[in-house]
Amino acid sequence: MATRQARGTVAYHAGLAAELRIAADYERRGFAIAHQRWRGAGGEIDLIARDADGIVFVEVKKSADFDRAAQRLTRRQIGRILVSAEQFLAGEPQGQLTNTRFDVALVDSAGSFRIIENAFGQP
Numbered sequence: 598m599a600t601r602q603a604r605g606t607v608a609y610h611a612g613l614a615a616e617l618r619i620a621a622d623y624e625r626r627g628f629a630i631a632h633q634r635w636r637g638a639g640g641e642i643d644l645i646a647r648d649a650d651g652i653v654f655v656e657v658k659k660s661a662d663f664d665r666a667a668q669r670l671t672r673r674q675i676g677r678i679l680v681s682a683e684q685f686l687a688g689e690p691q692g693q694l695t696n697t698r699f700d701v702a703l704v705d706s707a708g709s710f711r712i713i714e715n716a717f718g719q720p
Contacts, residue, residue: 615659615704616643622702622710628653637681640674643702645685651696652689654682656716659704663711666703675717 620630628646635642644655656678660666682697689695701716 612657612659615702615708615710616657618704618708619655619657619702619710619712620644620646622712623653623655635681635685637684639677639680639684642678642681642685651698652686653698653700654678654685655700655702655712657702657704661706663703663705666705667701670701679717 616633620633623644623646624630628648630644631647631652632645633643635645642654643657644653646653646655656670656674658666658669660669678699682699683693686693686695686697698715699717701713702710703713704710
């Protein structure tokens with residue numbers, strides 16, 4: 598049981614480190630990180646970034662390689678993210694009319710990353 602708990606702790610910290618790395622990249626590109634690990638009715642959104650154009654909801658997936666990281670994102674999870682994003686936007690001045698984008702950041706075991714902008718195909 599301790600081994601399982603240890604793996605969970607390592608995975609948690611690896612995920613947090615991946616999120617921090619991605620957040621730093623968005624900040625470098627001029628975005629402000631509004632929230633990290635924001636919880637809504639549908640579930641958690643890893644990062645919510647803002648710039649003058651609108652809001653970017655970012656899902657971070659970490660695994661041994663980019664393909665495995667991408668495979669970890671399920672349709673069900675996308676649905677939960679969309680529900681939570683809708684709830685978040687309800688508190689924005691323009692509500693659902695806010696310019697939004699959904700990105701997915703893939704992080705491999707070496708810490709390299711790829712960001713897929715507009716990954717959910719939402720306008």
